[in-house]
Amino acid sequence: MRASWTEAGRNNxxxxxxxxxxxxxxxxxEAFDSPRxxxxxxxxxxxxxxxxADEAIxxxxxxxxxxxxxxDAIAGYVAHAMDYQPADAKYLENHxxxxxxxxxxxxxxxxxxxxxxxxxTATEAELKNRIGDLRDAGYSQFTIQIVPxxxxxxxxxxxxxxxxx
Amino acid sequence: xxxxxxxATAADSWKLALRAEELGFSTAWFYDTQMLxxxxxxxxxxxxxxxxxxRLGTGVLIPTNRIAPVTANALATLNHLAPGRIDFGVGxxxxxxxxxxxxxxxxxxxxxxxxxxxxxxxxxVMEAEFEGRTRKIKFLNPELGLINTRxxxxxxxxxxxxxxxxxxxxxxxxxxxxxxxxxTAVANx
Numbered sequence: 001m002r003a004s005w006t007e008a009g010r011n012n013x014x015x016x017x018x019x020x021x022x023x024x025x026x027x028x029x030e031a032f033d034s035p036r037x038x039x040x041x042x043x044x045x046x047x048x049x050x051x052x053a054d055e056a057i058x059x060x061x062x063x064x065x066x067x068x069x070x071x072d073a074i075a076g077y078v079a080h081a082m083d084y085q086p087a088d089a090k091y092l093e094n095h096x097x098x099x100x101x102x103x104x105x106x107x108x109x110x111x112x113x114x115x116x117x118x119x120x121t122a123t124e125a126e127l128k129n130r131i132g133d134l135r136d137a138g139y140s141q142f143t144i145q146i147v148p149x150x151x152x153x154x155x156x157x158x159x160x161x162x163x164x165x
Numbered sequence: 166x167x168x169x170x171x172x173a174t175a176a177d178s179w180k181l182a183l184r185a186e187e188l189g190f191s192t193a194w195f196y197d198t199q200m201l202x203x204x205x206x207x208x209x210x211x212x213x214x215x216x217x218x219x220r221l222g223t224g225v226l227i228p229t230n231r232i233a234p235v236t237a238n239a240l241a242t243l244n245h246l247a248p249g250r251i252d253f254g255v256g257x258x259x260x261x262x263x264x265x266x267x268x269x270x271x272x273x274x275x276x277x278x279x280x281x282x283x284x285x286x287x288x289x290v291m292e293a294e295f296e297g298r299t300r301k302i303k304f305l306n307p308e309l310g311l312i313n314t315r316x317x318x319x320x321x322x323x324x325x326x327x328x329x330x331x332x333x334x335x336x337x338x339x340x341x342x343x344x345x346x347x348x349t350a351v352a353n354x
Contacts, residue, residue, distance in 0.1 A: 001330050001340050001354055008334035016339035018321065019350050020171055020194075020224070044345070050263075060268045063325055064345075095264040098201055100173045118345040130347050135166040137351040143169035143194060143224075151181055154170060158188035161168040165189060 002138070018141040019134055022099070023120030025127060025156035032112035032121055040150045041119035042102040042110045048118055049074055049109055053081035053094045070114040077109035100148050120144070127160055135164070167191035171224055174202040179212040186219035194224025194254060200264040206239045213246035222252030225323045225341060227261045229270050233281035233293060234302055241286055241304075241312035249316035254341055255279060256323030272328055279320065279336065286314050325353075 005015050022044030024037040031037065048064045055062040056078045066074055084090040097103050102110050115121050120130060131142050144157050169192035170185045172178045182193040193212060195205040209221050221243065226236065244251045255278075257269035284291040290303045307314050321339035324330045333340050344350035 001324070001333070001342070004327065004330040004334040008331070008337075010334060010337060014337075016321070017354055018169065018339060018341050019344040020341060021344045054263060058266070058268075060263065089266060091263060091266045095201070095260070098198075098260055098264065099196070100201065120344075131166070133347045134344070134350060138354055139166065139350070141167040141169050141191065143171050143192065145171035145173070146181055148173055148175060151184075154181065154184055154188065157168070157170075158190075161189060164166050164168070 012138070015138070016141070017139045018143055019139045020143045020145065021120045022145045022147070023122075023127070024115075024153070025160065026121060026123050028123060032116045033110070036150075037115055037121050038102060038107075038110065040147050040153050041115045041121040042107075043097065043099050043147055044119040044145075045110045045114040046097070046102055046106055047099065048114060049077040049081075049106060050094050050098055053078050054091070057081065057090050057094070064118075067114065067117040069117060070111060073109045073111050073114060077106055080105065080109070099145065124156075124160060128163055131160065131164070169194055172196060172208075173198070174205050174208045176203045176208060177211070178203070178208045179215040182212040182219060182221065183215050186216045190219060192220040192222055192252065194222045194252075196260070197223055197226045197230060198261040198264065199230060201260065206243070209243055209251075210246060213243050213250070216247070218250075220250045220252055221247055222319075222321065223254045224252075225254040225256040225321070227258040227270070228255065228275050228278040229258060230261065232295070233278045234285060236278075237282045237285035238304075238312065240282070240318050241314050244316055244318055245311070245313035248313055251316075252319045252321055252339075253282070254321040254323065254339075256341070257329065272332060276332055283320070286318060288314060 024040040051062045051064045052074050054060040084093040168190050171194040174195045197205045281291050281293045290301050321341050322333040323341040324333045
C-alpha cells in the first residue's frame with residue numbers, strides 16, 4: 001500500500017491504515033478450537049472455506065490463499081459445498097453465517113490450525129505483541145470484529161486496548 | 166494506535182457501539198451485508214443518537230446496494246446526528262455481493278460513485294447517469310439544516326489489489342485491510 005501511496009506523491013506519515021481482524025483472547029492453556037474461540041474466531045476461519053468454495057463453484061477469485069496446514073480441511077469443505085442446494089445457487093448455503101457463526105456442517109472443517117493461522121487468537125500477552133507489531137509497522141488502527149452473541153468479548157479486547165493508550 | 170470494533174450489523178448495534186465508546190474505542194464500523202445482517206444506515210442512525218464521541222463508519226459500504234445520491238444523503242443525515250463523527254468506508258464488495266452470487270463490482274464504477282457522493286456533499290452540481298441518461302443532480306435545500314454537509318466525512322477504501330490501492334492513494338483515502346496474521350498484514354502495508 002505504501003508503494004502506491006508514495007507513487008501518488010503522498011507522505012507515508014499521512015496514510016491512515018486500519019487492520020480489521022477477528023479473534024479470541026485465550027486464557028492460558030485454552031485450545032484454539034475451544035467453544036469460545038470457535039464462536040469468536042471460527043467465523044473468520046470459515047471465510048477461508050467460503051472463498052475456496054466460491055472459486056470452485058463459480059470461479060470467483062480466492063484472494064485468501066490456502067494455508068498449508070489446513071489444505072485437507074479446506075478441500076473437504078469444498079467437496080461438501082459442491083452438494084449445496086439449490087444447485088444453481090450454492091452460494092446461499094455457502095455464505096450463510098458468514099463472519100457471524102460457524103455452520104454446524106462446516107464445524108469439522110474449521111480446525112484449530114485454521115483458526116490459529118487466520119485469526120488473532122492467542123493469549124493476551126501474545127496478542128499485545130502482535131498488535132504492537134502492527135503498530136510498529138505503521139498501522140494506525142486495529143479493529144476487531146465482535147461476533148453476534150459474543151458481545152462480552154469486547155471487554156477482553158478493551159483490556160488489551162488499555163495497554164496501548 | 167487507535168482501536169475500533171467491526172459489527173455484523175444488528176438493529177441494536179448501538180448497544181455495542183456505546184460499550185465501545187465507554188471503553189475508549191475510536192471507531193465502530195458497520196458491515197453493509199444486506200442478505201446477512203441488518204441495514205447499516207438504520208443501525209448507524211441509532212448509534213449516532215446514543216453515542217457522543219465514537220466515530221461511526223460504513224465498513225464497508227457496497228456501492229451497488231444503493232444509488233450514489235442516496236448514499237450521499239444517508240451520510241449527510243448521519244453527519245447531522247453525529248457531526249464530524251462519520252466515516253465513509255467503501256469497497257467493491259465481497260460478502261454482500263457474494264451472498265447474492267456475484268463477484269466484485271468494477272473499480273472504475275466505484276470511483277465514479279465516490280466522485281458523485283463527494284461532489285453532492287460538497288454542494289456541487291454533479292452529472293450522474295441514471296437509467297441510461299446523464300442528468301445533473303444536487304442537494305436542493307442544504308440551507309434548511311435537515312442534513313449536515315459541513316463537517317468533513319472521511320473516506321476509507323478497502324483495497325487488496327494494486328489498482329484499488331492506486332485509487333486509494335489517488336484519493337488520499339484511509340486504507341482498510343482484513344488481516345489474518347501479522348506477517349501478511351505487514352507485507353501488504
